[in-house]
Amino acid sequence: MLNPFEKLQIPPKANYTIDTMLKRLPKIGGTTVRDREIRRLKEYYERIKKYHDFVVQFPRIDELHPFYLEATRIVTDIDKLRICLSVTKKASAISMKILKEYINQIRKSPENEANRIMRQAFGRVSSILRKSSECIDKVIDVAKELKKIQGIDPILPTIVVAGPPNVGKSTLVSKISTAKPEIASYPFTTKEVHVGHVILDDFRIQIIDTPGILDRPEIERNNIERKATNAIRNLNGIIIFMFDSSISSVLSVESQIELFREVKLLKKVIIPVINKIDEKDDEYYKKIVDFLSKEGSKWYEISAEKGIGLDKLKEELFSLIKSSGTNEVSRN
Ligand code: GDP
Incomplete structure (x- = not known):
């Protein structure tokens, strides 16, 4: 049995993702305005999906070996971690849903509406991410600490x-x-x-x-x-x-x-x-x-x-x- 956190892909902190996306926006182009705005939201979607994948892959607390459960307790309050895992999952799921809806809306709307819709989506999703950032970052910090115990296999004699x-x-x-x-x-x-x-x-x-x-x-x-x-x-x-x-x-x-x-x-x-x-x-x-x-x-x-x-x-x-x-x- 490996460290259950060993293979976990850890995404960047929430505010880093928002800032990176803001910097990326002018660099993302497209064949048409509509195409460009869809690409922008798609890129945001991919970045947010990393948080969703991260919580889905996060080892289940109830199934942790007692050694790793104790190690988790060193790093955090377990109840707080559970709450933050749930907040991260919800925030990323809702954000992904919003982005999908807005992408569809851009597809159906006139070309000159595309930029306005993109900005609206961007704002909504960034606000959700910002509000949940404390929790998201907490889960990230916990995962980083637990990854460090690499190589200790609690099942081996x-x-x-x-x-x-x-x-x-x-x-x-x-x-x-x-x-x-x-x-x-x-x-x-x-x-x-x-x-x-x-x-x-x-x-x-x-x-x-x-x-x-x-x-x-x-x-x-x-x-x-x-x-x-x-x-x-x-x-x-x-x-x-x-x-x-x-x-x-x-x-x-x-x-x-x-x-x-x-x-x-x-x-x-x-x-x-x-x-x-x-x-x-x-x-x-x-x-x-x-x-x-x-x-x-x-x-x-x-x-x-x-x-x-x-x-x-x-x-x-x-x-x-x-x-x-x-x-x-x-x-x-
Ligand atoms: P740790 O802090 O308990 O992990 O100790 P180390 O293994 O790093 O050893 C500390 C120091 O003691 C090192 O300088 C070792 O070379 C030395 N050392 C370790 N075992 C022995 C031993 O059996 N005899 C002597 N004389 N020195 C030893």
Whole structure:
């Protein structure tokens, strides 16, 4: 399943269309005055049809996968979106109907009436478009934001990589992916999300990192980031939580542990991994290990960069993904 917004053709903003049409008018000619005015209205019709096609193709909100529904909630109020979809559909349908009627009227009227009729039609349609522009533009903005999540397939079994900034999340994604990870982004975050894939015994597994989302304590996250965390919860899979055992760690061990506890609240299978084992600080390392031992968690020690411990980790991850009855592991 692709991002349902991925193929959506997004039209320009409403006022841009009106302004463009105004500029285009003198440039549209014809063999007769009547022919010219009909051409002008036809061009307007084609531009407005783009809004109609856009709302018709807009994914049905009730049918969105929970991951994409949550992502939509990040960007907009769902009820407002429904209203705006309906406003856009009505405005474009009425405008198209008006333009058709006026084109017919031009055909039937004397030649010297053609320009007046065209201007009347142009005015009526532009006024409808202008009145609905706030809503039309809102739907456009929502679609643009949601398109950015390209490449994240909520149905694929997924390994989500969480952990503090700079711990090595994207390094790990690239090290265990079969090909170079793609770049996506979550709505309203500027950080790049890496989306990699592993092909294993005929199965495709998706692996993504979580910059700016699961990398700071809850209290420091803004509303959008909290909602993005919710979206992640709806992905089908397990979470790797990476601890940084090096002296260059951005978060203290205590803060890393706090973050780990929060990620655990997502109620997903969570695999603790201690990274940067090649540069581990003995004191940090001991604190992390003590904590994980007390938790009774089984953990892995790796160096994502140097490739240490990755085979063992991969083996465990893949067998977990395959055996977890909840996911419909999809065939290639
Ligand atoms: P992210 O912010 O969690 O995605 O972290 P990155 O993958 O961008 O890595 C941050 C920095 O840590 C980069 O300079 C990496 O080269 C480095 N790094 C990642 N993994 C390791 C590791 O296992 N050992 C060491 N020494 N450095 C690492």
